Amino acid sequence: MGRHLPALLCVGVAAAAWLSDGPVSSPWANIASKDVEAFCTDIRGVHPGMVDPLSPRFANQVDRACETATEHAREAAAFLDWMEIMQSLVTSFRDGHTGITFTVVPTQLRWPGFLIDGQGGRWVVRRPSSSSAATDSNPPEGAELVGCDGQPAEKFLEQRLDRKTVDWSKEPERIRQAFRAFTTYRLDGPPPAKWCRFRRNGTLVDVTLEWRPISSVEMQPLLAPYLRRGATSRPIDVAFAPDGHAWVRFGNFKNETALKALESELLAKQAMLRSAPYVVFDLRGNGGGNSTWGERFASILWGKEAVEARRLATQSSNPADHGKYWRRSQAAAAKMHAAAAEYASQGPDFVDIARYWRELGDTIAAAKEDGLYQDECCRPKPRPSLVPKSAYTGKVFVLTDAGCFSSGVVVMNTLKRMGAIQVGEASGQNEVYGESVGPFNLPSGLGWYRIPVSIIRQPRSSLGGLPPDIRWTGRMDDDRGLREWIAALASSDSSR
Numbered sequence: 023m024g025r026h027l028p029a030l031l032c033v034g035v036a037a038a039a040w041l042s043d044g045p046v047s048s049p050w051a052n053i054a055s056k057d058v059e060a061f062c063t064d065i066r067g068v069h070p071g072m073v074d075p076l077s078p079r080f081a082n083q084v085d086r087a088c089e090t091a092t093e094h095a096r097e098a099a100a101f102l103d104w105m106e107i108m109q110s111l112v113t114s115f116r117d118g119h120t121g122i123t124f125t126v127v128p129t130q131l132r133w134p135g136f137l138i139d140g141q142g143g144r145w146v147v148r149r150p151s152s153s154s155a156a157t158d159s160n161p162p163e164g165a166e167l168v169g170c171d172g173q174p175a176e177k178f179l180e181q182r183l184d185r186k187t188v189d190w191s192k193e194p195e196r197i198r199q200a201f202r203a204f205t206t207y208r209l210d211g212p213p214p215a216k217w218c219r220f221r222r223n224g225t226l227v228d229v230t231l232e233w234r235p236i237s238s239v240e241m242q243p244l245l246a247p248y249l250r251r252g253a254t255s256r257p258i259d260v261a262f263a264p265d266g267h268a269w270v271r272f273g274n275f276k277n278e279t280a281l282k283a284l285e286s287e288l289l290a291k292q293a294m295l296r297s298a299p300y301v302v303f304d305l306r307g308n309g310g311g312n313s314t315w316g317e318r319f320a321s322i323l324w325g326k327e328a329v330e331a332r333r334l335a336t337q338s339s340n341p342a343d344h345g346k347y348w349r350r351s352q353a354a355a356a357k358m359h360a361a362a363a364e365y366a367s368q369g370p371d372f373v374d375i376a377r378y379w380r381e382l383g384d385t386i387a388a389a390k391e392d393g394l395y396q397d398e399c400c401r402p403k404p405r406p407s408l409v410p411k412s413a414y415t416g417k418v419f420v421l422t423d424a425g426c427f428s429s430g431v432v433v434m435n436t437l438k439r440m441g442a443i444q445v446g447e448a449s450g451q452n453e454v455y456g457e458s459v460g461p462f463n464l465p466s467g468l469g470w471y472r473i474p475v476s477i478i479r480q481p482r483s484s485l486g487g488l489p490p491d492i493r494w495t496g497r498m499d500d501d502r503g504l505r506e507w508i509a510a511l512a513s514s515d516s517s518r
Contacts, residue, residue, distance in 0.1 A: 047096065054095035054104045057464045058111060061122075061471055062088035064462065067353030069120075070477045071455060073393050076342075087114045102128065102207055104468070109187055112471065116189045117453045118427055119474040123461070126468050127238050128207045134215075134231040137204050138167050139248055140197030140424070140447075142495030145175060147220065148201075150244035161229045165220035170203075179203050182214055192451045194424035194487050201248045209235060246307075247499045250425025256307050258284050260291075267512070268295055269505075270319070271304040275311030275429045278371040285315075288322045295323060300417040300512040303437055306446070306498060310428025312375060316436035324440050325413040331406045332439050338402075338481050346400035347477040348382065348457075350389045354475050357459040358383030400478065417512050418442040422449040422490060423498040428456065431486035444490040445508060447498060451487025454478055 062084070066072055071080035091111040098104050105124060112122040139148035145167040170178040179200050184190035188199040206214055213233040220227050246252040256273030258280040263269065270288075275281065288295060295301065301323060320329045338344065348354065362379035365372045386395060420434050420442040427450030434449055460472025492511065496503050 048099045050098040050100055050104050051096055053466045053468075054098040054107050055092065057104070057108060057466050057468070058088065058091045058095050060465050061108070061111065062091070064353065064357075064471075064473055065120075067351055068349055068357055068459075068473050068475060069455070070347060070349040070354075070394060070475060073349065074347075074477055087111060090114075101126075104466075105207070106186070108464075108469065110185060113185055113187060113189060116191060117455055117474070118189075118195075118450060119453065119455055119458045120472070121458070121460075122469055122471045124469040127242075129238055130209060130235045131205050131207045131238055131241060132209055132213065132233045132235055133205045133241070134213075134233050136161065137201040137248060139497070140200055141497060142447075142493060145179070145200050148248070148497070150241070151247075161218070161220040161227065162222050165222040165227070168219040168221050168226065170215040170218040178215070192487055193489075194427075194448050194450045197447060198248060198250045198424040201245070205241070247497070250423045250498060251307050251309055251427075260284060260288060260295075262291075262294060262298070266294075266298050267509075268298040268301045269304060270302065272308050272315075272319075272430075272433070274308055275313065275315050275433065278312070278375065279369070281312075281315055282371060285318060285322070288319065292322055296414045298416060300419065300508075301414070302419045302421055302508055303442065304421045305426045305430050305434055305449070306421060306423045307425040308427070308430035308433075309425065310430050313429035313432040316429075316433030319433075320436050320440055323414050323418070325410065327410045328412045329436070329440060331409040333436075334403055334406050335409050336439055337405070340481070341402065343479055343481045344400060344402045345477075345479040346397040347394040347479075348386060348397060349475050350386055350395040351392045352387065355383045355387035355389075357462070357473070357475060358386060360462075361459045394477070397476075412440065419445050419508055419511070421504065421508070422446045424448060424450055426450055426486075428452060428458075431484075434486065435484050443492065443511075445492045445511065446490055446494050446504075448489055449486040452485045454480065454485075 065084055065088075066081075069080075069084075071077050072084065074080060088111070091107055094103075094107045094110075098107060105127075108122055108124075112120060136147050136149050138145040141148075147161045147163055147165045147167070149163060167175045169175050173181070179196070180190045182203040183199065187202050189195045203214060213231065215231055217228055217230045220229060257271050258273045258277060260268060260270045270284075273280075303319075317329055317333075358379050362376045362383060365376035365379060389395065418437065418441060420437045422430075422434055422444055423446050426434060431449050431452050434444065438444055454477050455474040456478050457476040458472040458474050461470035462472070463470045494504065494507060498504075
């Protein structure tokens, strides 16, 4: 808890120093105004949507969002005002590739002693497993939220969260972030809800909420199961069960060292992999990274020729669904070079990806005018006359949750093209904007943000966020239950 205090004290000193720039109502108004200005300047200079001919309203939407944030910034009187202004500004883009992370948070928040979790199309009571503060038994664990303060659950949650902290328009965000309706950093004033109604075993029960403070240091590590991200133990490995089936876990596509090690292991065990009765690719919590790993791992199982031929055979016939474009501006080039430097600093396993970003930045920097630069990749190609037979014909499952996002969704699509059955819950939902660069620090030093620099044309079905082929209705971190469930699916004819 104490580690937050020095940062907050430093902010107070910095705020006082900035007052010389002109009259403002409070130090926080000045801080918020400068941070909003910095973020909006980068959005205008870096984001490809600003020059996308297929998104003619994007620039106006940016102007409105930035004007609103600027107006609110003038009224900021406290740290929480600043925090809510910045979060709302970023959330207004409704795009997970445009994000912000706060490096300082309040030391306490309020909650009613329980949270809710999206499970099987419902929001159910779920208490953090190791929280000493979650001692109440009412509402009962697993009870379904019906509504709060006389509003249906859906309406209550949307009004409480949409465009403030959550993009409520996307199912995966509704699944993984609804718990935020039962937390608030504002320790005074009226609570977010006074009472809520729950359903348990067909019986309705009304519960008066008793809001109480809890340490942020205690709460934050407990949120990973709700967010479907953030766990430090997301592994990248493979395990072969006694019955021979393979379970391949992709915790992320950013750790080039671990991914290369897994690739080498699977190549060495390729015969064992291809003789497995079924294979599970576990993409839970995979927030993205280098999407080229999808075809590399798929090729180990099905064969490189089969994977490439299937990609070409299933490509969209609509020209609007093809093409990758980069923002062609000096500001974007600078961000790409910064990304290259960040990768280069991570060691020899990141040399290739660092080189990619450096050369791309050089190309963009050489452009004479702002606009879009079309990448040589992602253009439609002739369909093959014949798709080679796959080297593996057993059942394959790709396990996703709402935390599977960005390149995780791209890899999910690669596996599904080859016949993998998507199980679990809806993956995260991408937009056409991708390849986030960052982190870039706010002037205040209180947080950092990331911004996409590319446009990837693709059909809606490729963006993710759609229901899986077979939905799991329990907790997405119930490893034992999921393994038993998938084993039953593998032995069933109904799972294709």
